[in-house]
């Protein structure tokens with residue numbers, strides 16, 4: 388009886404180990420993500436003023452004007468970050484939008500310089516560099532050459 392129980396736990400451990408080995412590493416991706424949308428920071432407006440992206444997308448603001456501007460979030464969905472860009476006159480800044488909903492931001496230096504980001508459900512299509520899923524490969528025992 389004891390032997391049987393330890394065999395069962397060995398099998399359980401083996402299954403757990405296999406599951407862990409095949410799981411993707413969490414939080415391993417620290418590379419800067421290419422932006423999904425770009426917003427120009429000009430004198431004195433954001434262009435485009437209203438942008439719609441998908442959950443998980445990155446938006447990049449690029450400073451083009453001569454004046455100094457910032458990106459200050461005034462209203463974000465519950466649980467979302469208000470992280471914005473400090474005042475500057477050139478360069479770029481980007482952030483990822485992880486929570487669906489509407490984000491309103493302003494440049495605090497110029498009245499009326501404002502913008503909106505709308506974050507929708509995640510895009511259905513995986514990004515282009517995603518590996519082929521197992522579903523797209525022929526099922527075991529079926530040759531791709533067999534007539535259908």
Ligand SMILES: [Cu+2]
Pocket residue numbers: 431432455456457494495496497500
């Ligand atoms: Cu400004």
